[in-house]
Amino acid sequence: MYSRLIAWLKILLPLGALILLSTIFLYSRGPDPISTIPVLSGGGDPSKTEQIGSPFYAGTTENGQGLTLAARQARMLDSDGAGVVADDLRAVIDVRDGNRITIDARTGRMQEGDMLLLRDGVTLESSSGYTVTTNGLNAEIDRVAIESTEAVDATGPGLTLSAGKLRVEESSDTNDIQLLFTDGVKLVYTPQPNEAE
Amino acid sequence: QGTEVAFGTVQQDTSLPVEVSADALSVSQNDGSALFTGNVIIGQGDMRLSAPRVLVYYTENQSGIERLEATGGVTLVNGDQAAEAESAEYEVNRGTIRMVGNVLLTQGANTLVSDSMDVDLEAGTAQMNGRVRTVFQSGHN
16 A cells, blocks of 8 residues: 555656646746836827937137037927027137136027027126126027126126126127126125225 | 315215216126226215226236226216316225316315316325416305
8 A cells, every 4th residue: 555655656746846847937927028118108209309418519609719518408399399408508618818708507598590598597607707697698609799688797806786788799809708788887896995005 | 286175075984885887888808807888977985986988907816996097088076076187097995086187176166277186085185286276256155
């Protein structure tokens, strides 16, 4: 009786093991490759919202001033796709004789015709010691011609000033770059008496 | 030779902030010089200096304004006295104004004319030098 039982066991046990093993491969969950891929839902057309990470543009203006534009991110304008909007933009103009104008803005929109519209939180720093803050600045990128669209406030060496408008342009004769504050300028300077001695 | 004249009613505190208002200001990038144009008025305390053009000279280390050079016909008013000249140089930190070019100083009724005049705002005095001529309004008032 005992040996018949062992004989049966010798057959049943390996057979059971085989069945158990097969369930791992033969009856596993049906793999569904399609549903696991992250697909853009909501029917958005991906080509419309393509973005360029940290775009960088470098060029020179007509008479040799170096200009570089860098931004955190640039994206196409979805409406007509004509303009490009850049966020946290920084434009740097290197004047030939080593001076530099740096412009930071939260958003910059590139229109056709090489015009860059810088908006909200625009600061312009020039190496001549002037820092200008405003809300709107239009800058051409093929030559140095920057114009503010709103009133500006500025701080200079030991002084603060506010003006109706700021224009940065190249004076044709000496090809030196000038910051022109117009539409009424108010400047306040507190003298440092100890300077006098 | 020159004559010492009281100018301005009270000693001027020259550490008061200087305000400059003008139509336009142009700052050149490479040498940082700044030029105010268009009825420029420089004010400190009750002193007003007005001129069509004012050029700003910075201190060497670019930390502040050293002097303002007003040209093209300058008028300086301080209290009830007024002075006119062709040009004026205002040393901001030292609080002195040097007016040059047929200076005309009116004090109440009488007027003084000279070639140049040094005004010390702090002490409230004006030193007129060169040929000084005075014109007295005699009689009627």
